[in-house]
Amino acid sequence: MRPVETLSRAEAAAELARLALEIARHDIAYYREARPTISDADYDALKQHNDAIEARYPELVRPDSPNRRVGARPAEGFAEVQHARPMLSLNNAFSADEVAEFLERVRRFLGLAGEVPVAVVAEPKLDGLSASLRYVGGEFVQGATRGDGERGEDVTANLRTLDDVPARLRGDDVPDVIEVRGEVYMPRQAFLKLNAVQAAAGRAPYANPRNAAAGSLRQLDAAITAERKLRFAAYAWGEASRLPAATQWDMLRRFQAWGLPRDERSRRCVGLAEMLDCYHAIEAERAWLPYDADGVVYKVDRLDWQERLGAQSRSPRWAVAHKFPAELAETRVLGIDVQVGRTGALTPVARLQPVTVGGVVVTNATLHNEDYIAEKDIRVGDLVRVRRAGDVIPQVLEVLAEARPQGVQRYAFPERCPACGSPATREAGEAVRRCTGGLGCPAQAVERLRHFVSREAFDIEGLGEKQVQAFYAAGLVRQPADLFTLAARDGRDGPRLAEREGWGETSVRNLFLAIEERRRISLERFLNALGIRHIGQANARLLARGYRGLPALRQAMDEAQDHDSEAYRELLAMGGIGEKVAAALLAFFAAPANREALAALLAEITVEDAAPAADAGSPVAGQTVVFTGKLERMTREEAKARAEALGVKVAGSVSRKTDLVVAGPGAGGKLKNAEALGVKVISEDDWLALIREGT
Ligand code: IVH
DSSP, X not given: OOOGGGOOHHHHHHHHHHHHHHHHHXXXXXXXXXXXXXXXXXXXXXXXXXXXXXXXXXXXXXXXXXXXXXXXXXXXXXXXXXXXXXXXXXXXXXXXXXXXXXXXXXXXXXXXXXTSOOEEEEEEEESSEEEEEEEETTEEEEEEEOTTSSEEEBOHHHHHXXXXXXXXXXXXXXXXXXXXXXXXXXXXXXXXHHHHHHHHTTOOOOSSHHHHHHHHHTOSSHHHXXXXXXXXXXXXXXXXXXXXXXXXXXXXXXXXXHTOOOOTTOEEEXXXXXXXXXXXXXXXXXXXXXXXXXXXXXXXXXHHHHHHHOEETTEETXXXXXXXXXXXXXXXXXXXXXXXXXXXXXXXXXXXXXXXXXXXXXXXXXXXXXXHHHHHTOOTTXXXXXXXXXXXXXXXXXXXXXXXOTTOOOOOOOSBOTTTOOBEEEOTTOOOEEESOGGGOHHHHHHHHHHHHSTTTTOOTTXXXXXXXXXXXXXXXXXXXXXXXXXXXXXXXXXXXXXSTTOOHHHHHHHHHHHHTTSEEXXXXXXHHTTOTTOOHHHHHHHHHHHOSHHXXXXXXXXXXXXXXXXXXXXXXXXXXXXXXXXXXXXHHHOHHHHHHHHHHHTTOEEEOOOSOSXXXXXXXXXXXXXXXXXXXXXXXXXXXXXXXXXXXEXXXXXXXXXXXXXXXXXXXXXXXXXXXXXXXXXXXXXXXXXHHTO
């Protein structure tokens, strides 16, 4: 680039035009395609050059100057969409036995007699990404990705480009509002063609049709999506002002009649044998299917039963995914690395000679733990059989012993942490060896930070493994609170972040913005982010719903340190929190180092109270209810699940904190207790009437 002083006015104008174009091109590569074409440093140099010319010739500043467009740059790409009803995922079954168990669970939950048939719809499990299409008055008004199930990305413009997504639904029975859900996928043919085009253009190929579908749908420029030949198959729905059918099967037929394709291989079947027939038929066709499928989804056909079965955690009880067998390959173990997790667990990972399994190149596989390696006698140098199933981490299944080269040594599992050298010990009855270095172990600290910023936790974009590690090593970020003081401390003792390797003005600005945006966080995400053992998304949600606010939760944790306290009983009555989980929680909140880290963090951020439970419209939301005696209209399991779905705390025993006791015939001690404490007692019918009020 020529120094500004040497440019004539005309040359400066030409240079500004060229820069505007070039910078715009890099912006598109960076923001829209997440594939930067130059380094941050080079990008910054272009920007500085542009700025210098603009400073010298202010009258030449163009309307499309990079400086005028900055505000128009989307920071994160797509707007967020809150799903009116959460987008769920599915439980898996890996064998016919597990499918039989699914059917049995459904029967038990609904209390069906042996002779009552359960009809099921079997649908191929398409390997793409799910999307929700919102139609109001029959018009397509909004389309969103699943995201975390609660919030997705607004990809309306992109979905409009799919031939399978009509702008208007046909027919006279289209509800006023309906969100049709289904899979966006890329047929294999289109995938192969796309990768050929990518290769010709010198771009990296997509690993599989699913990644290609996701990458194609999430283009900021819908014109690119339009070229990608994506398809859509409808199989579920979210909010609906009215349902035009009473079964899953008829819903699929309505979708098709309205102009939304459903998968033509779906079948309605009754009983285990027919379900398995259907599974085998689709599996036999698997290699010839026009798309990737990784299993068959069975769904209870009757919608009133679906409704009663409801969902547990993030998966409906009325559906299950019967997965196809995993794909296998043979390769050699080049080495065994031991990784240290955020709770200190040492996990051995096999480094493998790269091998293709089911269309994906595998270079690592988990070895689970010390015992797994010993049992299978896995050694460095062995030829092994590996398995990859869907999304899960590849596994080493077995050693091909006859192919063992001479002289390979039995593997000795380290007894010290490879990161900090502290002794690594095993607790009685545990297969996992853990580093005892605690907060002093850098590997644990880095893993905790990584978890803290991960998508389901604080979701700070621009902070991956590499960056967290580098920040930790440089002493910039040692604990979560440090993230929020990073911008204020930048350049204070040492070089500014923008001058560090791998960073530039733009990426630093974006990082600081991303961090700023997370100074307010929901209680649920916050609890998950803390990385407490056994507290993942599901338990974090439970706790958030149960305690509503962080102050209440912390107070309860302090009180519950005493196992005879009411607070401890309440914690265990929360349903889903057992003694092991409770112990981990209490230990976390009691540890002085954690209390300090928490205090430092809370000085920087605001944790929002949980929204009132699932269905705040229900008159029973937030109440504590005890069921006792025989229930005649539903099973105990169903009663509990339905109550919890309405935001009720179902407790096992009656105390002063109980709001209501629902008593059936034969109620004994608990009923007496309720009467003694003056707790209101109602019948099952009264209860059903009460919970119907809100709906
Ligand atoms: S139903 C209400 N049906 O599988 C339950 N999902 O593992 C929501 N999928 O996120 C899912 N084919 O992306 C359903 N016929 C099918 C499906 C299917 C593929 C995907 C979907 C979902 C994931 C869950």
